Amino acid sequence: MSLANPQRAASRVWLPLVFAVGAILLGTLFGFGMPAYIVFVSTSVLIAMVSLLGLGIVTGTAGMIALCQLSFASIGAWILEFLYLKTPLPTVFGAASFLVFMVIAGLITAVLGLVIGLPALRLRGVNLAVITLGVAAAVDTTVQQLGFPDQSTAHIPRPFGLSSDPNGDRGYFLFAVVITVVVALAIYALQGSRIGAAWKSVAFSERGTASAGTSVRTAKLSAFALSAFVGGIAGCLIVGQITQVNYLTFTPINSLGLYVLSIVVGSQLIDMALFGGILFVVIPEILKQFRVPLEWSSVAFGVLGIQALTSNSNLGTGVRAALFRRRRLREAARVEAAGDVAAVETVAEAPIPTGTGRPLLIVDHLTVEFGAVKALTDVSLVVEEGTILGLIGPNGAGKSTFVDAIGGFLPQHTGTASLDGEPLRGLAPHQRARAGLRRTFQQDRVPPSMTVGAYLRFVTRGKADPAAIADALQFFGCPDASIPLSVVDVGTRRLVEVAANLAARPKLLLLDEPAAGLSHDEHLAFANRLRRAPEHFGTTILIIEHDLDLVRSVCSRITVLNFGEVLASGDRATVLSDPKVVSAYMGETEML
Amino acid sequence: MNIIIALIVGFSSGALYALIGVGLTLMSVLTRVVNFSLVAVGVFGAYLSIRSAPLLLTLPPAAQTAITVVIAVIVAAIVSGILGWVEATWLSEATTTARSAVTVASLLLLISLSFILFGSQPQPLRPLLIGPLFLVGQVAITKVGVAMLVAAIVVAIATWLIVSHTPLGVRLRAVSDRQTAAELLGVNVKALQVGVWVAVGAVMGLCVSIIGNTAAADATSMITLIIPGTAAALVGAFKSLPLTIIGGLVVGALQGALTAFPSTTQLRDWIPILIIVLFLLWNQRKEVWDVAR
Numbered sequence: 090m091s092l093a094n095p096q097r098a099a100s101r102v103w104l105p106l107v108f109a110v111g112a113i114l115l116g117t118l119f120g121f122g123m124p125a126y127i128v129f130v131s132t133s134v135l136i137a138m139v140s141l142l143g144l145g146i147v148t149g150t151a152g153m154i155a156l157c158q159l160s161f162a163s164i165g166a167w168i169l170e171f172l173y174l175k176t177p178l179p180t181v182f183g184a185a186s187f188l189v190f191m192v193i194a195g196l197i198t199a200v201l202g203l204v205i206g207l208p209a210l211r212l213r214g215v216n217l218a219v220i221t222l223g224v225a226a227a228v229d230t231t232v233q234q235l236g237f238p239d240q241s242t243a244h245i246p247r248p249f250g251l252s253s254d255p256n257g258d259r260g261y262f263l264f265a266v267v268i269t270v271v272v273a274l275a276i277y278a279l280q281g282s283r284i285g286a287a288w289k290s291v292a293f294s295e296r297g298t299a300s301a302g303t304s305v306r307t308a309k310l311s312a313f314a315l316s317a318f319v320g321g322i323a324g325c326l327i328v329g330q331i332t333q334v335n336y337l338t339f340t341p342i343n344s345l346g347l348y349v350l351s352i353v354v355g356s357q358l359i360d361m362a363l364f365g366g367i368l369f370v371v372i373p374e375i376l377k378q379f380r381v382p383l384e385w386s387s388v389a390f391g392v393l394g395i396q397a398l399t400s401n402s403n404l405g406t407g408v409r410a411a412l413f414r415r416r417r418l419r420e421a422a423r424v425e426a427a428g429d430v431a432a433v434e435t436v437a438e439a440p441i442p443t444g445t446g447r448p449l450l451i452v453d454h455l456t457v458e459f460g461a462v463k464a465l466t467d468v469s470l471v472v473e474e475g476t477i478l479g480l481i482g483p484n485g486a487g488k489s490t491f492v493d494a495i496g497g498f499l500p501q502h503t504g505t506a507s508l509d510g511e512p513l514r515g516l517a518p519h520q521r522a523r524a525g526l527r528r529t530f531q532q533d534r535v536p537p538s539m540t541v542g543a544y545l546r547f548v549t550r551g552k553a554d555p556a557a558i559a560d561a562l563q564f565f566g567c568p569d570a571s572i573p574l575s576v577v578d579v580g581t582r583r584l585v586e587v588a589a590n591l592a593a594r595p596k597l598l599l600l601d602e603p604a605a606g607l608s609h610d611e612h613l614a615f616a617n618r619l620r621r622a623p624e625h626f627g628t629t630i631l632i633i634e635h636d637l638d639l640v641r642s643v644c645s646r647i648t649v650l651n652f653g654e655v656l657a658s659g660d661r662a663t664v665l666s667d668p669k670v671v672s673a674y675m676g677e678t679e680m681l
Numbered sequence: 682m683n684i685i686i687a688l689i690v691g692f693s694s695g696a697l698y699a700l701i702g703v704g705l706t707l708m709s710v711l712t713r714v715v716n717f718s719l720v721a722v723g724v725f726g727a728y729l730s731i732r733s734a735p736l737l738l739t740l741p742p743a744a745q746t747a748i749t750v751v752i753a754v755i756v757a758a759i760v761s762g763i764l765g766w767v768e769a770t771w772l773s774e775a776t777t778t779a780r781s782a783v784t785v786a787s788l789l790l791l792i793s794l795s796f797i798l799f800g801s802q803p804q805p806l807r808p809l810l811i812g813p814l815f816l817v818g819q820v821a822i823t824k825v826g827v828a829m830l831v832a833a834i835v836v837a838i839a840t841w842l843i844v845s846h847t848p849l850g851v852r853l854r855a856v857s858d859r860q861t862a863a864e865l866l867g868v869n870v871k872a873l874q875v876g877v878w879v880a881v882g883a884v885m886g887l888c889v890s891i892i893g894n895t896a897a898a899d900a901t902s903m904i905t906l907i908i909p910g911t912a913a914a915l916v917g918a919f920k921s922l923p924l925t926i927i928g929g930l931v932v933g934a935l936q937g938a939l940t941a942f943p944s945t946t947q948l949r950d951w952i953p954i955l956i957i958v959l960f961l962l963w964n965q966r967k968e969v970w971d972v973a974r
Contacts, residue, residue, distance in 0.1 A: 152778075153778075154778060154781070154782055154785065156785065208957075208958045208961035208962050215715045215777055215778050215781045216915070216961060218715070218717070218778075218781060218782075218785065219715065219911045219912075219915060219957060220954065220957055220958065220961070222717070222907075222908055222911070223908050223911070223912065223953050223954035223957055224954055226905050226908050226950070226954075227950045227951045227953075227954050230950040231947055231950060231951075234946075234947065235947075341905070342789065342792050342793070342901075345785065345788065345789040345792070346789055348785065349785065349786045349789050352782065352786075382796070382797045384793035384794075384796045384797045385793070385797065386793075387789055387790070387792070387793035388790055388793045388794055388797070390786075390789060391786050391787060391788075391789040391790025391791075391793065392790060394783075394785075394786030394789065394790075395767060395783055395786045395787060395790070398772070398779060398782050398783045398786060399767060399770075399771035399772060399783065400771070401775070401779070
């Protein structure tokens with residue numbers, strides 16, 4: 090496993106480039122071998138593909154609704170024409186003008202995208218849909234009234250002096266192929282990067298994303314801005330293809346069609362974006378041949394869209410699932426095998442960590458109120474560096490509220506908290522995570538769209554090298570890094586979450602019922618690993634847990650919450666034998 | 682003075698936005714969906730109903746009108762009901778975003794179908810109410826405008842009465858808050874959900890028949906009235922019906938006010954989106970997370 094992985098990783102780096110070169114070669118053959126009409130239509134396919142790729146970032150990867158992709162295209166086209174016709178810049182850049190202007194147009198469109206996306210960010214995806222639909226309509230009417238700088242008289246020269254005849258069409262097709270390949274490569278690389286992981290994570294859970302030290306706002310805005318940038322590029326490509334544009338190319342209904350198509354095919358996947366581009370262009374072309382109203386293609390997209398949305402699937406992932414079912418089965422078998430190894434693994438019993446005696450987390454008079462309900466009242470506690478503190482209490486005692494407040498999700502609390510001498514007040518959850526305060530969740534917050542390894546790279550913010558990732562996974566007996574999280578069961582996913590957060594080597598890790606969903610044997614193994622964790626990862630741990638056996642076997646100190654107040658706090662034996670604690674746990678009658 | 686007149690000019694459209702906003706808010710509260718197809722459903726019904734005109738030529742004019750309106754209401758209710766059935770059957774536990782995405786797809790479907798069936802040419806969709814109700818100075822307050830405002834207020838009050846004062850309202854609230862829990866208590870969730878869709882669809886069919894082609898010349902541009910409608914609903918945060926009505930009137934009034942400055946016609950189209958943006962900026966002062974915990 091450890092030998093095979095680097096080789097596979099190396100081949101993965103080269104594979105997209107091989108595909109890219111292959112695509113350009115194929116494009117050259119196609120562009121100069123096919124009839125002129127087919128080449129011209131194929132250029133439209135590529136442009137639709139670029140639009141869909143841009144849209145895929147927002148709708149597919151980051152899970153938002155964006156309905157103004159062609160408005161971005163029209164803005165990009167408008168800027169390109171403006172630069173060509175209303176500024177002296179074409180003489181400055183000469184033959185490279187088109188390329189330079191295209192990048193400028195893309196960048197300005199991206200900034201506009203940021204402005205549009207900003208107000209919609211804190212709220213949910215539907216608001217982005219409302220805003221982008223409004224923008225689509227407003228841009229449409231504005232462009233209708235203003236017109237494009239070409240005023241239907243001037244023609245925009247094609248890049249690198251390409252002519253506007255069928256021969257130039259072939260050259261321009263190749264230009265479009267190269268641009269599409271560059272865009273596709275860049276998006277593919279980004280999707281595999283940390284920012285791409287942030288997009289996937291934000292689509293699954295905002296809280297989980299923030300707790301991994303990634304700003305939700307940055308993740309969404311970057312997705313939206315990049316999508317707008319690519320949209321602007323697509324608009325410029327349209328100008329180059331037909332050298333003169335009007336608003337009819339960019340109507341809101343076409344933007345709606347693109348969005349729905351993006352959902353249907355799953356256009357965050359490169360090949361599916363190409364397929365979507367073919368559908369978007371070829372279906373209307375076929376209808377044109379048969380003199381059927383072109384709108385029937387939109388009707389079909391609408392029906393397909395409803396089908397895709399109601400079945401919560403798209404063509405891309407469907408096809409992939411079918412193709413890779415066997416591989417997944419094999420991987421599932423590997424997960425099981427790995428689980429077995431973990432179960433039989435024998436490690437010497439580690440002692441309960443005692444710590445350095447230095448206070449790491451100091452919480453003073455923490456009070457959280459939800460309206461009239463006091464969830465936490467005047468809670469004070471200290472976690473010593475290098476120890477494992479158990480936070481226990483009956484259901485509704487305020488344990489998770491405590492973790493939420495310390496993690497930064499309840500900024501309106503009163504009282505103070507400091508980590509390693511630094512006050513936490515005013516820090517957003519992702520800033521606290523970066524300051525060395527991590528947490529895990531009771532609910533499943535591990536995005537299933539990533540592999541185990543990609544998730545660990547994301548949570549550790551790229552700080553852990555492959556060796557450290559493998560070490561953390563092995564430490565908790567987790568599945569191999571190459572396995573997709575979608576085939577990992579929920580209990581094991583939560584172990585992966587714990588391993589990932591420890592691999593980030595925070596100063597303090599708050600574990601919210603990490604062992605729920607594990608079997609009794611797995612509980613024991615988990616306890617043993619947890620005891621070694623503070624020394625192994627240099628992390629202090631606060632653990633919320635219902636299983637008192639687990640708490641007893643890992644914690645040196647225990648704090649008990651009851652009805653939002655500290656009932657008892659101190660070393661393990663004293664607290665667990667405290668009559669108040671026993672009565673809170675067992676009920677009064679048991680005491681009699 | 683000009684501005685005051687201009688504000689009144691915007692009243693008719695504002696009242697219509699308010700009504701659309703009320704429909705959107707109602708559906709958002711009761712069925713957890715931002716229904717982008719809301720107006721499209723009504724427009725589809727109304728435009729389809731005028732296709733029946735050749736068959737009704739022998740009837741007296743009043744009967745013709747009545748039958749046309751009934752057809753519009755029924756078609757709109759059926760189309761809306763089908764959508765609601767799709768949502769209730771396959772997306773009962775899905776997020777608001779996923780449920781709303783379906784209405785985006787159906788919006789695309791309805792726009793393109795309208796385009797195929799009704800074309801982009803103006804159609805003889807006669808409004809039921811024609812002419813001014815009274816004059817303020819030289820500006821007419823149209824019957825249609827007043828009717829829309831009355832309709833918005835009536836729908837809002839009726840909703841409030843039903844939701845907070847009847848057993849049906851209790852069930853509706855239960856379905857909206859915790860669908861599965863309501864289902865386990867024996868509430869017929871699907872029927873209730875589809876019922877809301879049918880009722881709202883019928884109201885939209887009726888309203889589009891009333892306004893006819895006074896608000897927009899053709900089907901497609903009429904469907905885009907959903908945008909100022911969403912702006913109105915956002916002012917009420919998709920929760921408050923009174924604020925939604927005020928929001929609609931404000932959007933209309935601002936658009937009307939801009940007609941006093943002919944140089945700013947460009948801005949008119951941006952009014953809804955500006956309202957939306959300003960509202961969202963104000964609304965997001967506080968941090969909001971995707972889930973409560």
